[in-house]
Amino acid sequence: MIPALHTHLFGPADAPTVLALHGLTGHGKRWGRLADEQLPGVRVLAPDLLGHGHSPWTPPWSIEAHAAAAAAVVDQQVPAARRPVVVLAHSFGSAVALHLAHQRPDLVRALVLLDPAQGLDPAFALAMAQASVAHWGYDDPESARAAKRAEGWAAVPAPILSGELTEHLIPHGDRVAWRVCLPAAATAWSEMARPAQLPPAGVPTRVVIAERVQPPFVTADFVDRCTAELGDQVRFHRVDTEHMVPYLAPELVGELVREVL
Numbered sequence: 369m370i371p372a373l374h375t376h377l378f379g380p381a382d383a384p385t386v387l388a389l390h391g392l393t394g395h396g397k398r399w400g401r402l403a404d405e406q407l408p409g410v411r412v413l414a415p416d417l418l419g420h421g422h423s424p425w426t427p428p429w430s431i432e433a434h435a436a437a438a439a440a441v442v443d444q445q446v447p448a449a450r451r452p453v454v455v456l457a458h459s460f461g462s463a464v465a466l467h468l469a470h471q472r473p474d475l476v477r478a479l480v481l482l483d484p485a486q487g488l489d490p491a492f493a494l495a496m497a498q499a500s501v502a503h504w505g506y507d508d509p510e511s512a513r514a515a516k517r518a519e520g521w522a523a524v525p526a527p528i529l530s531g532e533l534t535e536h537l538i539p540h541g542d543r544v545a546w547r548v549c550l551p552a553a554a555t556a557w558s559e560m561a562r563p564a565q566l567p568p569a570g571v572p573t574r575v576v577i578a579e580r581v582q583p584p585f586v587t588a589d590f591v592d593r594c595t596a597e598l599g600d601q602v603r604f605h606r607v608d609t610e611h612m613v614p615y616l617a618p619e620l621v622g623e624l625v626r627e628v629l
Contacts, residue, residue, distance in 0.1 A: 370440045373415035374422035377445075378403035383411040384454075384629050385446050389438060390414070391459025391485070392556045393548045395421035395536055399456075401528065402614050406622025410629065413453075415441050417461065419552025421536070429552040431559045435468040442475045452477035454628050456621070458614055459485045459585065460556050466565045478572040478628035482613040482621065485585040487564025488557075492583060497557035505545040509533050512544060520581070520610040528615055564590045566597060573602045574624040576617065580610045 376396040386407065388399040396414035403412040416423040418434055427433075442453060452475050457465035462484030469476040506512040516529055538547045564587065567573040575594075577586045594602040605624070609616040 370436050371418065371424040371426070372444075373417070373424075373437050373441055375413055375415040375441050375445065376400065378412040378414065379407065379410050381411060383409055385411040385413065385442075385450055386454045386456050386625060386629070387438065387442055388412050388414040389455065389457040389461030389464050390417065390420070391461050392560075393420070393546050393553055394458070394461075395547065397421075397535055398532075398614065402618050402621060406618050407625060410625070412456075413441055413445050417464065419549035419555075421547055425549040425552065427552070427555075429549075429555045429559075431463055431467045431562070432471070434464040435471050438464060438468050439472045439475055442472075451475055454478045454480065454625060456480045456482075456625055457484070458482040459611065460560060462486065463560060463562075463565070466567060469568050469571055470565065473568060473571075476568075476571060478574075479567055480574045480576075480621070480624050480628060482576045483578040483581060483585050483611055484575065484590075485560050486562070487587055487590055488560045488585070489583070490561045493557040493561035497554045500553055500557070501550065504550050505540045505543040507543055509537055509544060512537055512546075520612055521615075523610060524612055524615045564593075566590075566594055567602060569598065570601070572628050573598075574628065575602060575604050576613050576620065576624070577604060577606045578609050578611050578613055578616075579606050580608065585611070 390398050396416045399414040419425050419429050455465045462481040463486040536547050537544050607617045
């Protein structure tokens with residue numbers, strides 16, 4: 369049985385639809401500002417992925433399980449006459465989006481991938497998974513805020529970061545932690561070390577690369593393979609930002625989504 373994801377809804381119900389998939393340790397409500405400010409008149413479905421937010425935390429947490437659960441959101445929320453939809457995704461959510469496009473081609477009209485994280489070096493993925501387990505949780509909200517600033521959120525506006533703490537930080541014993549299942553988060557690093565998947569042929573795809581991310585999540589091999597095998601079906605856009613592209617380049621993101629809509 370496919371678990372039902374907790375889904376945040378933005379925009380008019382009868383409008384063109386975008387399925388928005390957040391990244392690792394995120395949640396669907398993160399897409400609210402982008403939906404309101406850059407995509408007025410668009411219906412945005414923004415689920416909390418498995419093991420995240422208010423969605424079920426029970427396994428499995430494979431990319432295939434995430435993609436199946438995301439497909440169920442579209443099946444349940446979008447009438448057949450308004451399918452397929454555009455899929456907008458960030459980081460780990462992009463790996464899920466690519467698998468969804470292959471698993472359910474009837475649902476995916478185009479892809480907008482923001483600094484997609486897949487095909488990662490296994491040693492790097494292991495180190496990140498081990499660090500997440502060893503350093504899960506914070507002494508207090510201010511420690512969580514400081515950690516976010518050091519993890520690619522340095523240029524994210526302060527009100528957005530404050531909202532993140534309000535929405536997504538919960539008690540964890542005598543400390544606090546993000547509203548995320550730790551085993552699911554560690555598993556996601558393993559999933560991102562799987563070989564990178566290309567978009568399906570015929571699906572218009574826009575990829576935004578955050579150039580300040582080192583080592584890069586978008587590998588040169590992925591770019592080269594897309595160019596060689598898919599040509600101008602896949603278009604790359606480089607931005608001089610850290611990883612949180614939805615917050616740091618919202619105008620570009622809105623432009624790309626409107627283009628494929």
